[in-house]
Amino acid sequence: MFQNINNYAARSVNLTTEETALFNEILEYKKVPKKTRLLQAGDICNFEAYVNKGCIREYVIDENGAEVTLQFAVEDWWVSDLASFQDQSPAHMNIETLEDCDLLLLTRDSKERLLTEVPKLERMFRLMLQRHLTVVQKRLFKTISTTAMEKYLEFINRYPNIPQRVPQHYIASYLGISPEFLSKLRARSLKK
Template identity: 60%
Template sequence: MFENIANNVSKCISLSDKEKNFFYSVLEPRNVAKKTILLSEGEICQFEAYINKGCIRIYYIDENGFEVNLQFSVEDWWVSDIASFSEHKPSKLYIETLEDCELLILTPEKKEILLNELPKFEKVFRLLVQRKLSVMQDRLINTIAKTAEEKYLNFTHLYPTISQRVPQHYIAHYLGISPEFLSKIRTRLAKK
């Protein structure tokens, strides 16, 4: 259960067996069914979750009542509403499982215990935030500067497995286009 997260963390820091065991002790393993809302708008996010298995989406509902997909997360990713989690303020987001998921949950209290006991984890979480910021910057640039076809090609290049795991209308909403237009793009690309 902890092998994947151990490999994830080992990219940033090295841990002794005793430190690994302490880290594992603050994580809460949780199996979550497909289509479970882990966080709703207005709630305070009480978790950072490592995805051992499964696929999750983060979205918000715009002023017209439409879902806007911001992110898809799969195995070896962490998922949370960072602003809500760290600042203890109501979320503007929804976090939903798209597949049955195996998660390792870190609560704010357990994270504080972890950081007090093993301060080197500050580096792990700093690098996670930097990675998330980099991904969001790239997404913003692609949204503004690319054509719909370029956005789709970039999406499939960056996330090669997600298009087989996520309904196409979710991908269309992520790209900021209609599902019908995405279908036309995919048909055009298939003919090339």
């Protein structure tokens, strides 16, 4: 159950056997069925979750009542509303499972304990946040500076297994286009 997250940590830090055991002990395992809302906008986010198995979607509701997908999280990714988790302020996003998921959770208290008792893990979380910020910045740049076809091709290139796992209208929402236009883009890309 902990092999994947231990491998994730090992890419950033070298933990002793004792530190790894404590890390695993502090994590809370949770099996969550498909179509479960982990967080509702307006609630306080009380978790950071490592996706051991499954697929999750983060989304907001725009002023017209439409769902706008912000991110997908699959195996070896973390999911949370970071601002809500950190500041204990109302969340702006919703988080829901798209598949049955096996998650490893940290609460604010358990994360604080973990970082106090295994300070090396500060580096892992710092690198994780840096990677996340880099992805968000690249996505913002792509959103304002590329065509819909370029965004689509970048998405399937960067995340090749996600299109087989999530409904197409969620991908269209992520790309900021209609599902019908996504179908046209897919058809055009297959012709090339």
